[in-house]
Amino acid sequence: MFDLKEKSAENKSSLNKNMTMPNSMSMSTDSSSLSSSLSITDEEVKALDAEYSSWGDTVHYSSNPKVFRGCEGSYMYDLKDIPYLDLQMMYSACNFGYKNQRITNAVIDQMNTMPQLTPKFIQPYKSLLSEKMSKMIEARFHEKGRMHFNVGGAQANEDAIKVVRNYTHRNGMFAFQGGYHGRTIAATCITSSFRYREKYGHFGDRANFIPFPYCFRCPYGMNCESCNHFCVKQFARNFESEYKAIYDPKTKECEYKAFIGEPILGTGGYINPPEWYWKEMKEVLDSYGIMLVIDEVQMGMFRTGKLWAIENYGIVPDIMTFAKSITNGMNPLAGFWAKEKYIAPDVFTPGSAHSTYCSNPIGVRAAHEVMTIVEEEEATLEREIPRKSALFMRGLNYLKSKYKEVGDVGGIGFALRMELTEKDGITPNRALCDAMQEEGLKGDLSYHGKKCGLVLNNGGFFKNIITLVPQLYISDDEIEMSIDLMDQLLSRLTK
Numbered sequence: 001m002f003d004l005k006e007k008s009a010e011n012k013s014s015l016n017k018n019m020t021m022p023n024s025m026s027m028s029t030d031s032s033s034l035s036s037s038l039s040i041t042d043e044e045v046k047a048l049d050a051e052y053s054s055w056g057d058t059v060h061y062s063s064n065p066k067v068f069r070g071c072e073g074s075y076m077y078d079l080k081d082i083p084y085l086d087l088q089m090m091y092s093a094c095n096f097g098y099k100n101q102r103i104t105n106a107v108i109d110q111m112n113t114m115p116q117l118t119p120k121f122i123q124p125y126k127s128l129l130s131e132k133m134s135k136m137i138e139a140r141f142h143e144k145g146r147m148h149f150n151v152g153g154a155q156a157n158e159d160a161i162k163v164v165r166n167y168t169h170r171n172g173m174f175a176f177q178g179g180y181h182g183r184t185i186a187a188t189c190i191t192s193s194f195r196y197r198e199k200y201g202h203f204g205d206r207a208n209f210i211p212f213p214y215c216f217r218c219p220y221g222m223n224c225e226s227c228n229h230f231c232v233k234q235f236a237r238n239f240e241s242e243y244k245a246i247y248d249p250k251t252k253e254c255e256y257k258a259f260i261g262e263p264i265l266g267t268g269g270y271i272n273p274p275e276w277y278w279k280e281m282k283e284v285l286d287s288y289g290i291m292l293v294i295d296e297v298q299m300g301m302f303r304t305g306k307l308w309a310i311e312n313y314g315i316v317p318d319i320m321t322f323a324k325s326i327t328n329g330m331n332p333l334a335g336f337w338a339k340e341k342y343i344a345p346d347v348f349t350p351g352s353a354h355s356t357y358c359s360n361p362i363g364v365r366a367a368h369e370v371m372t373i374v375e376e377e378e379a380t381l382e383r384e385i386p387r388k389s390a391l392f393m394r395g396l397n398y399l400k401s402k403y404k405e406v407g408d409v410g411g412i413g414f415a416l417r418m419e420l421t422e423k424d425g426i427t428p429n430r431a432l433c434d435a436m437q438e439e440g441l442k443g444d445l446s447y448h449g450k451k452c453g454l455v456l457n458n459g460g461f462f463k464n465i466i467t468l469v470p471q472l473y474i475s476d477d478e479i480e481m482s483i484d485l486m487d488q489l490l491s492r493l494t495k
């Protein structure tokens, strides 16, 4: 059994001393009574959903969707109160743990004071949140900017596209192969998967998709030790001649005035680029006056050990979008930050982007509390996430050494990945990846003699990568448990 030798008693506890963090796997009584007060079986829930809910969301990717009744800390709970250690945390929307007491209390306070307000008026927490976030970003990027809010990551990206269009008067954007920016219509146009665009991506300009530096499977067939940064050089070659079809060297006009990219691929498999990549790309973009929009929807909020993932690469974007963990998965709030010259009131004028819920008081209050936590715990998070990430990586390397089907492991902070392959260590093994997820949801694993399950998610170009997205307060014990449960699954499913 895998054992994290370097655990210390102090490190076993959670980081946030103000939170109720279950180090055991049992749920607090208030959630148990909530789940049992609804007298409906899982089979009934599924039958009603199948008949009356649209199948257009992602529930019916599975032929037997799972029903959950409660959540707390790192765990989801089913009807029988079996704990499932969650290593996907609502696709990185709950970095600060399920039912984080501080955020819940702030939301309850807002519910009791002013839960609703038309967005044409201001409420104190909106101004305070804008100030807090602008100042935190200015301290990091040394750039004055402003915040704009909306609901949902896709809408935040749509609004960022509006800023680009408004400033550059062009629609075209570069984006990454493997990039994901949401499923509203404009966000679909800049998301690489043709599967999404085929039906709904024809209402705006499709992006020009360029290869992501996925070194384990280099899109150019190179070896990262000897490639000499070929991917950046290849991108720069687009500007050599008008016949490369995007640039006029005489007028210095480019058909694409912005590049939108995730700093680290999220849905694309938690693939982090080499450390030189973004700096070199930014130099090329700057040479041709191309704006950089960084989508931090999934990788922001300390997922990578820094508030914003792009900080790991030492560059400053022109626009940065965020969502998900900004409210820790509570009432949605999303938005973007832009440098002053793009978003000044006389440029991005009143009414340019709006929704009835764009700065809803509950979402704003949740975000304000999250950002306050971040301010208070920044130093601890910056210290502890790399330490715990190293422990997790040690466990992943143990699994890699034990199973030939673990072809590659990697990542940064708590944006980690385990790439599953055939025994040859390279051919993608999606079947094993799917089976691991299904098997984990059966709830029949065991840890220290107690029955439990494991919630996993997958991603990647071949959907063969387990993306590992624990809450930021995961304890050392829970890291050991994560590796142990994945070990149990791999030993069940491989021969």
Ligand SMILES: Cc1ncc(COP(=O)(O)O)c(C=O)c1O
Binding pocket: 091, 152, 153, 154, 155, 157, 180, 181, 182, 183, 262, 266, 267, 295, 296, 297, 298, 299, 323, 324
């Ligand atoms: C990088 C990125 N951008 C945008 C989105 C879309 O966000 P939402 O689902 O809130 O619309 C996602 C969602 O997973 C994402 O990972």
